[in-house]
Amino acid sequence: MLKLFEYNWQVRDDWFTWCETVPEEELLVKRIGGVGSILYTLFHIVEVEYSWICGLQGKPEPTEPPFESYANLSKVRDLSRRYHGEVESFVTSWTDEMEDWKLTETDSNGETVSFKYGEIIRHVIAHEIHHIGQLSVWSREMGWKPVTANLIDRELFE
Amino acid sequence: MLKLFEYNWQVRDDWFTWCETVPEEELLVKRIGGVGSILYTLFHIVEVEYSWICGLQGKPEPTEPPFESYANLSKVRDLSRRYHGEVESFVTSWTDEMEDWKLTETDSNGETVSFKYGEIIRHVIAHEIHHIGQLSVWSREMGWKPVTANLIDRELFE
Numbered sequence: 001m002l003k004l005f006e007y008n009w010q011v012r013d014d015w016f017t018w019c020e021t022v023p024e025e026e027l028l029v030k031r032i033g034g035v036g037s038i039l040y041t042l043f044h045i046v047e048v049e050y051s052w053i054c055g056l057q058g059k060p061e062p063t064e065p066p067f068e069s070y071a072n073l074s075k076v077r078d079l080s081r082r083y084h085g086e087v088e089s090f091v092t093s094w095t096d097e098m099e100d101w102k103l104t105e106t107d108s109n110g111e112t113v114s115f116k117y118g119e120i121i122r123h124v125i126a127h128e129i130h131h132i133g134q135l136s137v138w139s140r141e142m143g144w145k146p147v148t149a150n151l152i153d154r155e156l157f158e
Numbered sequence: 159m160l161k162l163f164e165y166n167w168q169v170r171d172d173w174f175t176w177c178e179t180v181p182e183e184e185l186l187v188k189r190i191g192g193v194g195s196i197l198y199t200l201f202h203i204v205e206v207e208y209s210w211i212c213g214l215q216g217k218p219e220p221t222e223p224p225f226e227s228y229a230n231l232s233k234v235r236d237l238s239r240r241y242h243g244e245v246e247s248f249v250t251s252w253t254d255e256m257e258d259w260k261l262t263e264t265d266s267n268g269e270t271v272s273f274k275y276g277e278i279i280r281h282v283i284a285h286e287i288h289h290i291g292q293l294s295v296w297s298r299e300m301g302w303k304p305v306t307a308n309l310i311d312r313e314l315f316e
Contacts (some may be wrong), residue, residue: 003277003280004162004284007284031295032299033294033297033298034294034298118161118315119161119309119310119314120310122161122162122165123308123310125162126287126307127309129287130288131291133192133287133291133292133294133295134294134295136191136288137189137190137192137296138191140190141190149284149285149288151280151281151284152273152278152281157273157276157277
């Protein structure tokens, strides 16, 4: 599991670096699909990861700050760095026995829902990869070469 | 690892079902980004998964059939089903000790490259999720609602 998180963090950092090469207004253009813009996608990835990891730690879900107050590259990148230590320390301390632990929440209809930790941790992994796939299409539509999504050749297994 | 494959297989099937609701010529329209069209993306996902699984089983890499001979929905779906038994039986028999086994190949420059099995199996997982993210953008651009990418609420952990 950890390796897939490390992959996501590396790819996310590559996208932050990629963002430096693009005029900032392009990062905020409302695009079709996903959550709308490149920067909002990165913000959303960071928020969703942190929010679930808080839940898994038994901490109250943080209130998502409005994107408007984070709508520039350095702020989103800082937010990602700020949350990272806590996320990383949770993920690196993951053990197999946690797979079946349960997180119980109230959903948007007020109903009680319960998920296994193993389900949530994989949801977080897939969530980021999926949204990054969307960035890759938008990037090509802008005429920019996207960050590679390859997991091999990233020296994650050395 | 298996659960992420099961997620991919379920999402892939959902996309095949989604494809039934779209005029077939739309599935073949050349789009910007990724490998180009919706159907070619699904074909590519199926081929790449099978090809790596063959490699991990020590079997010679299959020759990728030309997409032209698979350029309709039922053929790509049949191909996916045809390969699935072998892929599933490999993935369900995965054990932790296989993580560090090595696959050695000759790359496109004629150089010898070596990957851990753990690296390849995660590459295959991330590869499919990434390409599915691309389909979701194209789908919205067409005005169609995409298949949900959520991993939770798929009853994968019951």
